[in-house]
Amino acid sequence: MWERAARAGPGATGSPAWLRAAGEDIRAAQAEALGGTEPLLTVQCGLAGGTSALEVRVTVPGRPPVLLVLAAADLRAAVFRGTDPLALVAHAFVARDRPLPPADQLGLAPHAPPRIPAAPDAAGADLAARITAALAAKLDVVVVGDEGSGKAVSAARAARLFAAEGGAAVWIDLRSGAKSPPTVVWELLRLPRHDRVLVVVSRRALVAGFQDTRTIISRLRHAFDLDLRLLTTDTPSAVAAMPALYGFYEQVPVRQPVAMPGQDAAVMYWFACLGLFGIQPLVAVADRRYHPEQLHRLQQRELIHLTAVDGKVYYRLGAGVTPTALVAGQAGLPGRAPPGELIWAYLKMAGADAGRAPLEQLDLVGFPGRDGHARVEGSRNLTFSWELLYRLGEQLDRYCATNPDWDDNVGAAVFAAEALAELGHAEQWRRVAEFVRGRLSYDVPGELPRATGGPTLEEGDFERIQANMIAEDLFLGGRWPASLLGTGVDKARFHSTWMLGVLLGFEGSALERSDGRLDALLATAEHHCAPDGHFYPRRVPWVTARVVLGLCGAGLTYATHDVVRRACDWLVRPVREGGAYAEWWKGGTGSWNRDEATTAMCVVALLRAGAPAGEEVGKAVVWLRSRVGEWTRPGREIDLALALEAILLGAHDWRSSYGRLLNLLSWANEEFRGGLRDLGLPEGTLRAPFAAAQLAALVRVAVSREAAALVEPAPAAAERRPARLEPRLPATAGMRLRPSVTHWREVTRQIEEQLEGQVQRRRAVLRRAAPGGMPVVQAAYDQYTAQLALCRELREKLRERTPIEVIERLVELGDTVCGTGWNGGLSYDDEAGPR
């Protein structure tokens, strides 16, 4: 590659002759890749008029060409680094204005589909046929199935069928670290002409990158009028979690739903979800949830049976019913809540005592060794949380019985009502709701909530917020226009907009819905949402986050509601572009709702709304964790509650927050027991009810995540770790069992990629030097080349039973190349003792 440009010599770099030579090299690279066949996308090169750049035209017959301009600097860098000429064109197509990254960061590599077993079983053949039918009907298709359910193989089989019918298939595997969008273009540039092209993206490991892939494919479709289809694979939980992304896709489930009449299937799904965790539901609870006729019918079909233990009557699943298959077959279908939600609903209906046993079971099953960690003896976090929460509910009940108007603090009353609704305490909820609905008027669409009969107590908080804003302005200088400075902010509008979000959450989760009020609030939110998505005041993102949370409480998400979408987009838009995001979210109100609380609230809002996962949330969670010393200070319980929810929802090691969850529960119980008092702290009057509302949600989220982790190892966690320990087979003399030969091969591939990068970079340097001219680089090149050869040799030796020497040499090589700890718990330290 780049022979002609290199021949022109470094002195000619940037000259017209050199540019023409580089253009010839690009065309030659395409011709070489195609082996003389006609290309799908033709590349033509010429000099850009009046500039020292190369103009590349990418064309298909009958369509106007797409013009790309390759700057001389990028061309020169590509020639020096030995970057594939077509990769340069692909990069220019995808990221026109970005400079060319080093070759090893371009993320391009040819990918092969997984090996397809010679004779597919009936299910595999059926799935491939269903995928093919879906591809014929729609442009974008996702195969939905659990890890290891054969999605990739079926996708490969469908791709082969597609190719057999005259199409071309391009395979992109994101596990290899490839960057999907440039790889798609690069592969298409190397593809002979076909009427139809299928892009298969396996292992959608990077959501952001994957969305870019769909964008680039749409661009290619429009620019070249190509029949370009996209096939990908994902798990049911990921598909359910990203309706905004997968709404455009034809979804092909790996397993067909279990054939059962619709009503019965839903009831059996409920029983199966509880059965997954060994919960035998109380007859009293099942009877309250479902019609007795339905339950009777299931009993007659011997799908469920009655059983009595210690004088209480339960349902248990029939002998032939396997809960795992039932749940897997129906999970993700419309109307099927995640198992964790159903368990939580059951616990609330079952009460404190009946709820303890299943949680103890979750505690015991959920914690040990899924990620290779040892069992934590005595970790009864969920059980303790449940008990404390139940006690908190009782305290809240008692408090609301004597003081349902919360001393005229509507904010506190609303949060208490949310906690009561979450815990299912209908009677007290009704009393508090009566006060809230009477004290505030919010039934006129488009009008922000306003108090009837004079200002409410929490309005006074906004005086203090304004004072904090003024103090911040004095400290940091005037970063805002006059209307947003502490002195210019409209306190009444500020309070009403915040209250709009709070009330949306209240009405959305109401035990007795008032549709008129909820509709009016939704119309008001739509009316008061600025065109760019923020809610007043723009300087205070926590108001927008609060409204998003309220809208989510009303059941709206990023995928379903325009205001949620706009508000979430504004939250993640960088500050320099008029948004709110700056690695984390700044409160804008000084020491009232500091950056930690604001960031946590924004993270939770984005996660609850199901906004497309970008890097913002991950970065913010990392930042939040780095600020743990701030949000765990006494007096900042609101920050703590918010941060805990953000971590529970957003972090892959959410269990680390359980200890603090218990502390917060204990604190809230103490607070209610000792009598609530405002100590002059920010939001002093709101702290306890807010914490109670948060805690109820937190325990629910914790139960849901534990349940989800049991049904399927969390995909995010699986992606972040190189590998997990798997059950081991009995050892034989002189042999050491592998956790999984596939995993070993995966991590060996990591070493190989590292080494390939090292060798490639040095080869590019040595090509520029005379033989023996760079002895130090040459020595390093020789060393890495030898290590690469060794790595490949060891990879070839990885078998079901691998000799111990091979593994030890591999571990040693990995330690040398990637540093200690590279294998993420794959080594045998626990068996072999310290190395």
Added chain:
Amino acid sequence: MTTWDRWVARLPAPGLLNFLAGLFAGTGINLLTSSAVGDGGGLSALTVLDSIAWVLGAALVTVAATMLQNAEAEAALLDSPMFEEPERREIRMHQRRPIARRAVLLILGGLLSVILAVVLLPFLA
């Protein structure tokens, strides 16, 4: 490493050379303008000659700095975070070596010119 290589490695950084060039050029031009507008008897041939010597020194040093800068840029293109420090040094040396002789001559030329200019200073009074 040969003695010459050690010298090449110790060549001043382009930034320093540019700074010196600015200083020399400034001195030369300042000399010219202050003589022209001051009350010391106006411009003399010697003053003009001295100014030229300063500016010539600046020009030669600037050319040397540009050459070294280009070599650094070429080395940066080949560099990578994957490389060890000795490799980086070698890459930098490899890019400097072809232009080192010319750069040294230019720097020496520039310094000679400046020395000449300094020697001429007492004769201007």
